Amino acid sequence: MSIRTQLLKGILDGCVLSVIEKEVVYGYVLSQKLQQAGLKDVSEGTIYPVLLRLQKNGYIKGEMRPSPAGPDRKYYEITPLGKEALQEIKEQWAAIAQPITVLLGGNQNEETN
Amino acid sequence: MKKPIKTLIAENNKKRKLLNEENVTYYENFLTYIRSHLFKDERATEEVLLEIVDHLLLAQEEGKSAEEVFGKNPKELADDVVENLPTEPFRNIFVFGVELMTTLLASFTVVIGIMDIFMGQSKTIYAGNALFIIGAFMALLALVIWIFMKMLKEDSFNPSKSKKFYVFTGLTFMIGSIAIALLANKMPAFGRAIELGEYGMFGVGCVLVLISFLMKKIREQR
The missing domain is CATH 1.20.930 (Transcription Elongation Factor S-II; Chain A)
Incomplete structure (x- = not known):
């Protein structure tokens, strides 16, 4: 597993939730949205374990229904519980993003005492 | 729906x-x-x-x-x-196990039943022996399924698919069945004796076929 994949693994649940919060999607569309957002080397398959996990936790609900193009697709929508979880993920992320950016990126400007 | x-x-x-x-x-x-x-x-x-x-x-x-x-x-x-993936509710696994067993038992009973009619043989079975055979057979079946699935898992991503494990599971099942048959034959009769007559076994077989058929239909509607 690449370092990038490992890093993403923990936060991918949050990314998937935030896409689903904005609109009801099925797997393929979800993977396209993630790619468009810039997560280019997330293997498209990795969303399926994430979707299963989110369903198991009750954060999203999946339902098979016909798509505009014809065949049935499994559409996912966020649940109230999922919205709470997403809010929490956002808060946690905001709390660690800044210090990590400084820690990992700030070496050049670091002052030595 | x-x-x-x-x-x-x-x-x-x-x-x-x-x-x-x-x-x-x-x-x-x-x-x-x-x-x-x-x-x-x-x-x-x-x-x-x-x-x-x-x-x-x-x-x-x-x-x-x-x-x-x-x-x-x-x-x-x-x-x-x-x-x-969520786990299958235990109830469903149990019911499916019973269905599988009933189906197998049904086919055996029908075959033996037809042989009884054909040979005009009146049959007495003993509850103890019958229970032993069913129990031993269930254990064998569980073992065979376990071996098969384990091998299937290991072989799924193997580019050169070996079909050896079909032979292996088949052999385990055959040897196991023969062993059970031999044991059952050597075992002294125990438990309540049930008089089945010439047609009894076939009758029981037909009932079992019907039950397993209904169980299958119900499962498929799920």
Whole structure:
């Protein structure tokens, strides 16, 4: 597993939730949205374990229904519980993003005492 | 209303045919591996397998291969999927086990029943012996299924599929059955004696066939 994949693994649940919060999607569309957002080397398959996990936790609900193009697709929508979880993920992320950016990126400007 | 699981499987079979040669191999290994986990929720399993075949078909239209979209390590992804699938409720596993056993028992009883009628033999069975045979047979069946699934899991992503394990499981089943038959033959009669007459065994067989048929129908409607 690449370092990038490992890093993403923990936060991918949050990314998937935030896409689903904005609109009801099925797997393929979800993977396209993630790619468009810039997560280019997330293997498209990795969303399926994430979707299963989110369903198991009750954060999203999946339902098979016909798509505009014809065949049935499994559409996912966020649940109230999922919205709470997403809010929490956002808060946690905001709390660690800044210090990590400084820690990992700030070496050049670091002052030595 | 939810579609029966049988319909989901039929749709999968149809869609799989639309994959090109390279993608179909990739997908079928994946499918075999995931389906070999018997204690996972069947509906959830079939739904995610359908989603994945749909995904591969859409990617294929865009000229992307399964390996490009799902990565070079399908086993890692499959393990990740399996880990997150809900488990099948124990009740369903139990009922399916009973159905399997009834079906097998039904076919044996019908065959023996026909032989009894043909030979005009009146039959007495002993409850103790019958229970022993059924118990031993159930244990054998569980063992055989366990071996088969274990081997299937190990073989799913093996590029040179060996069919050896079919032979191996078949042999285990045969040797086990012969051993049980020999044991049953040597065992002294115990338990209550039940007089079945010439047609009794066949009658019991027919009832069992009916029960297993009904169980199958009910399961498929789920």
